[in-house]
Amino acid sequence: MRFHFALTLQALWTGVCQAAMQHYPAAAWGHYDVCKSQVYSDEGLSWDYMACQPEAADMTQYLKVTLDPPNITCGDPPETYCALENPYMCNNECDATTEELAHPPGLMFDTEGRNPTTFWQSTSWKKYPKPLLVNITLSWNKTIELTEDIVLTFESGRPEQMVLEKSLDYGRTWQPYQFYATDCLDAFTMEPKTVQDLTQHTLLDIICTEDYSRGYVWKNDKTVRFEIKDRFALFAGPQLHNMASLYGQLDTTKKLRDFFTITDLRIRLLRPATGATMVDENNLSRYFYAISDIKVQGRCKCNLHANSCVYDKEKLSCECEHNTTGPDCGRCKRNFQGRAWSAGSYLPIPKGTANVCSLTKIGPVIRPNVSSLGVANRKEECNCNPYGSVNDRCNGTGFCICKEGTTGPKCQECLPGYLWDNGCKSRVCDNELLRCQNGGTCISNVHCNCPPGYTGLLCEKRRCESELGGCGGPDSGQAHLTPPSTSRLLLLLLLGSALLREAACRPAVL
Ligand SMILES: [Ca+2]
Known part of the structure; x- marks a missing residue:
């Protein structure tokens, strides 16, 4: 069981951009602190939208x-x-x-x-x-x-x-x-x-x-x-x-x-x-x-669709603009699915691009045959990645349902630790986070080529069949400093303790 220590927290956090200090040196270009401004033209009043983010x-x-x-x-x-x-x-x-x-x-x-x-x-x-x-x-x-x-x-x-x-x-x-x-x-x-x-x-x-x-x-x-x-x-x-x-x-x-x-x-x-x-x-x-x-120090991630973040009921959420919604402004509001959601862009500098969600187009074309045409329309609207999503359409929900290891509005991106191969496949090794241990080499991110004497997913395990407990005695002094324990520690960090316990030659110290 875990102990949850709730801090005495400020009840409401509003207008971060007004309250907080400027953390970036002033420059000739914008801070992305404004999401929209009113403009007057011959056609009357309208809104001009800009990429925006809360202040740090x-x-x-x-x-x-x-x-x-x-x-x-x-x-x-x-x-x-x-x-x-x-x-x-x-x-x-x-x-x-x-x-x-x-x-x-x-x-x-x-x-x-x-x-x-x-x-x-x-x-x-x-x-x-x-x-x-x-x-x-x-x-x-x-x-x-x-x-x-x-x-x-x-x-x-x-x-x-x-x-x-x-x-x-x-x-x-x-x-x-x-x-x-x-x-x-x-x-x-x-x-x-x-x-x-x-x-x-x-x-x-x-x-x-x-x-x-x-x-x-x-x-x-x-x-x-x-x-x-x-x-x-x-x-x-x-x-x-x-x-x-x-x-x-x-x-x-x-x-x-x-x-x-x-x-x-x-x-x-x-x-x-x-x-x-x-x-x-x-x-x-x-x-x-x-x-x-x-x-x-940091800021709420609002995908450049909000300039303030609210703290309410012990939860932070972006105050979304640009017809977006969700805790990170990660999708278009209902009835604003006229184009696919995308994050705002810092480019072109200085004001960026808002990538506003626009009104869903309601046309007479849907009316003649709702059952077939309606589905086809929604399919086009969402364009979920066929490999990364459970379904290639969003069945009217407005967003794609991603398979394990997959993320992004279209389920077209991989979470850390996964690799794209017609969908996101769990990555066994790489040269950054999931290094093969004990001199092993990573082959195509799918397996470690282990040197003699070592085995295991990341070559983290000593071959110890013949040694009968010779993989280090339990709690032998500074156990976590000995090489097998060190690699086990790394493995723990990377793969989690459950996997570790299965892989270890003796009961885990950690
Ligand atoms: Ca203190």
Whole structure:
């Protein structure tokens, strides 16, 4: 069972564009903040429509946070902690029943600037050497587009191993965003990289960085980042002066747009700061996670059909214009199916194209024979992809019903992890997210060619028939650092724990 911690949330969020700060430098071209304007002409008053989007805002006000395991927050029973840098300084008390001494998850999202800092804190690493694992899931129940770096502030050292993950389908599937470790090779069998190593061509690569976990100097920098702006800068220039170029790219490259789009984020804390190579087993109350602040800036994804987003009944939704409807303005309103829905476009700059849904054409042609002609008309209207959709027409519903793994208004696109092959087929491996492990090579995205000694879908499994339990003893010290466990961890991240348990040679540690 999961513990749902509902934040005290603002009742209504209106007019984001008016309320929030401008996050992009002013440029000679538009901000896409206006959806329509009235124009006067010889024929009288009419509307001029433009592509529009809500202004970026602090998205932490609108999320739901879930911790896993649910009882991982400190203070029940009360515990006393010692400082990481000084094992004799043990005056950090956590007691869930006393407000001043409690460290609930909400303190990661309150307004900082108060003294002392408020923070969420986990229980200590009492069960060492069993890994201290915590998942923090942030859910918006709405697609949002990230506009600024994600910044986490740690109050007791930055974790030695951590993965930031994202979901685009409300937590059903997850993809890694970035790996963090003191030693990327050891922890994740990945070469360490920094965001500065990325180019326009490798922008979507998932990297492991050692930038935020290194050394014992955590007092100087407590933050761990996912660098959105550095990635934007690859298109828009170092000061983001050329946002037009970025928007042009976002418009034409769906993969790029999707990269910055999320419905959920998951912070997987895998190993706390120890500040040393040896863990002090006699004083495990020095090791825990403590997060004082999480920053997530972004905007509601409204497909360029709305400039404001409403928060009502704990749910965000776009205030759709251009005769569109749905939480993301993802379809045409009833009676406005005169042309197929499509997202607004940033192009041509500066005002873009609204791609307004127009009135359904009601003509006498439908009347003579409703039963046959009506269906034929609707079939034309929807044009659902015959491979990607359950049916090639929408039976009057106005939208296509997509098969598993397929998405898009016409069911013509694949969700992450799927590959188009007359419909979306589950992808076994690639060079980005689903890498073959242990030196295996990916053949046509459908199978891994494993080196001798390894087997499994992603070559994650050691051949261990002859070894009889020789695939590593249960809980042998820092179990999650040993190679088979590391690959299992990766597999867990990529394929989910259910698959993992089937594949493992011994009971899963995680
Ligand atoms: Ca705080």
